[in-house]
Amino acid sequence: MRDDTSIVSDLSVLGVGVVFVAGLVALGFRLAQVQLAEAAKHSYDGARQSVRRVLTAGPRGRIVARDGTVLADNRASVSIAVNPEGFQRRTWGDTVLAISNAVDEVSAAIGIPASLATNAIARHVRQRLARPLFVWRDVGDEAIARFSEHASEFPGFSCIETEERVYPEGRLAAHVLGYVGRREAEPAAGEKFNFRDKEMCGREGLEAFYDSYLRGSPGELKVTVDARGFAVEESVVVEARRGPDLRLSVDIAVQRAVERQLRGVRGACAVLDPRDGAVLALASAPAYDLNILVPHLAPEVNERLFRDSRNDYRNRACFETYAPGSTFKPVTALAELASGISPGACYECTGVFELGAMRLHCGRRWGHGPIDMRHALKESCNTYFSSFGCDIGTNALFSAARAMGLGAKTGIDFPQDSAGVVPSAEYKRSRYDLPWYASDLAHASIGQGQLLVTPLQMARLAGAIGTGFLARPRLRADSPVERTPLPFSARHLAVVRDGMRMVVDGGTGRLAGEGVAVAVAGKTGTAEVGIGATRRKNTWFIAYAPAERPTVAIAMVVENGESGGTTTAPKVNAVLKAIFGERETGNGNR
């Protein structure tokens, strides 16, 4: 075994060779394990650390009127953003500083100050490093032109096109449309994303109610990041898709006509198609231009619109509630008829109704003399309805009111839907800590007292008298129709319809029907609110037309008016003319 001429052993040399081979084979086996058997796990780990999932927002659907007129649309909005990967420095502090300095330079070049604190940059670098930081949002063409001129000098900056909401009709139907804010897009259940882009989200009105419908379906972006988290490249995984258009039942011509009549006053108007509840117009005045809320609600605008004079801009059509005044009398009439009072029963109106210590005056100071139900409606006789109202009792009156949809939400597809108040003894006790007096009933019979309604409710009520059923008001064109038959006999309804027809045909609301191409039935109302110095009148008019086969029901209230017949009836008249056209000759419905 041992060579005599040297002390080197031969076989051990071969053994070393065997060890080499064995070692390399062992490494090969382990590599097979790592690179073949565990490859998927390691690939997953690699992707998890280097891939960021970004949820991108899909453009929001439009809102269009019945005829396709676009009420809410999107417009291209260009923002200038800084991409942090263009400013990689050794330390995070230097990166933030480099971005901050570059922002100042660009600011000087495009002439728009940057309202971006160093803190905000630092926060972005910490939390959203792989995403661009929007510095100037929604900038004008001029600034973009200036930026493009210098673009090569600012390699870390880019123009990013997004969408902003725009309301082409400005203040038209402002309260109905509502407005949008922004919030992070919602991923599908169980999905996790590293970053979520902001998308528009409805804050008020239809934008809020149909938010999930209008919202686009989000897309997905894959951003590859390096070890420090800087974006290296990005690719679209799922394309974001635009949300569907929302078609409204609102008739743009009617809406315009209504808003023209409400210009300069405080008030509201609801116009419905009583057959299926379609809302033809829903307006509240004063209104505001929705575009001042884009791209975001400026603090000074917020101050002006929603804080100092909150009441001025709230939705009076279906959120604010009013005493209905005499427009409630058709309900009282129906309740009295249902309780067995004959329509022909004669009441001697002396101009005042006394009940114990209470004296309730009629509109005509010396009284209407003997008067039946139809004429009581026509002349809006307070004493007639108070007297018989006291006869039939609280339950009969208020169950009729509830049957007409008062005291309950209308079910409209809109976030604001006040129920109003149909009072009761319990309500009065809990609210005012006072017992229910007979005088309360007398007042309620003529729509005063604690009774509160919305114009939307009253428009539906007017339509229901004309058709015999309550239709749920609906703003979306293809939402389901829901009708509830009224629990009143056709005979009784006919009496009230006659009365309301007579109101317009020579009664207190004669101005409403003048010159309208079709016959109009309606009822005036003048609700007194407040006492002493704050005493004022809210003037109402409710109507349906054509009287025989109503296709339109309307309720309008104007605050601080003269009377329903003189203030509101002419405005309703103008709206009805816009809908049905004007009668060419003769003196109308007289």
Add this chain to the structure above:
Amino acid sequence: MTDKLKRFNWLMFAAMLALVALGTAAIYSAGNARSEAVFHAMWKSNLSTAAFGLAVYLTLAFFDYRRYLNLLAVPSYLFSLVLLVAVLLVGTSTYGGRRWLWFFQPSEVAKLCVIVALAWIYGAASARPWLRKFPGFLVASAVIGVPALLILLEPDLGTMLALLPATLVMLFVASVWRRGLLTAACVAAVAASALLAAVYEAERPGVTEARRAAIMKFMPLRPHQVKRVKTFLFPGEDPHAAGYTLRQAMISIGSGGFSGKGFRKGETNHLKYLPQSISMNDFIFCVYAEEAGFVGSVALLALFGALLVPCAWTAYVAADGRGRLVSIGVSTLVFAHVFINIAMSIGLVPITGLPLPFISAGRTFLVTAMAGFGIVQSVSIHGRDNGR
């Protein structure tokens, strides 16, 4: 000359050139992933270094090793000691170690010088019989120990981990005090196991602080070494600190899969998850394996096999002891580098700073390794005619 060319081991030569080519490609990929422009051209300097190394290789190959070993073994050994002392005095510090003297690392050169010196001493035909006994081992310990101590002072533990097995194998092959060597090997294995067990006991989840402190009091390893052993034992723990490098190494190698991601397409490297300071050096195998996949890894192992196995064969057929020992020494040294480097990248051994021969960007080691194989090639060419 034709005679020499006939005996020239072409397989060994071709394998080496192929490894240098793969290494240059890997350096290109790793260098371009770095943000500092100076590293983008690193592959070029690697090529020029390789050209220089090739010149050294061919020179050493075509001259008779017996002559220049006689002439150079002792002076080069002494010169390397001088360099090792110099680097401690005036060397440049990088990554916590004083390893650089001007443009090269003396410790890399010293490894080859120690091997050559040992071969010269124990491979001599006239070697005294006592050299094969315990006194001979003491001499060897001194020859190895002095440079080893100087290298440990830098400190460069990784270099020592490769040099020790190479010299021990040389002594074993040279039949120097075999019984003692085997015993020492067993003792070393037991000690290593005990060390691993101690670290495991001290760092395992749920151990009390008092017990940990008690174990640490007797721990011969330094804190950062304990951390590396701990990372090796518990790779899943603490993925952002100590385990980070290993985790990234596993991700890059594993995600390469069967066929790899393609040249310059390794994400772990190009996205800088693999620590940039080591991607071109100690962890270049990760860069390579991610882009070349399992196929490429096996090809690389095969190339190392094609380089190392002929060395063992050369040693086997060599007619004289110095030729055998130098072949065994050089090949074992390179094998130790290859094995430890790749094994640490795939979690088989704790992480140590050790380059992958011919692949890593290390100019001193590249030239040293090529010089070593040049000597082996010379043994292949001249070693069979016994003394002439």
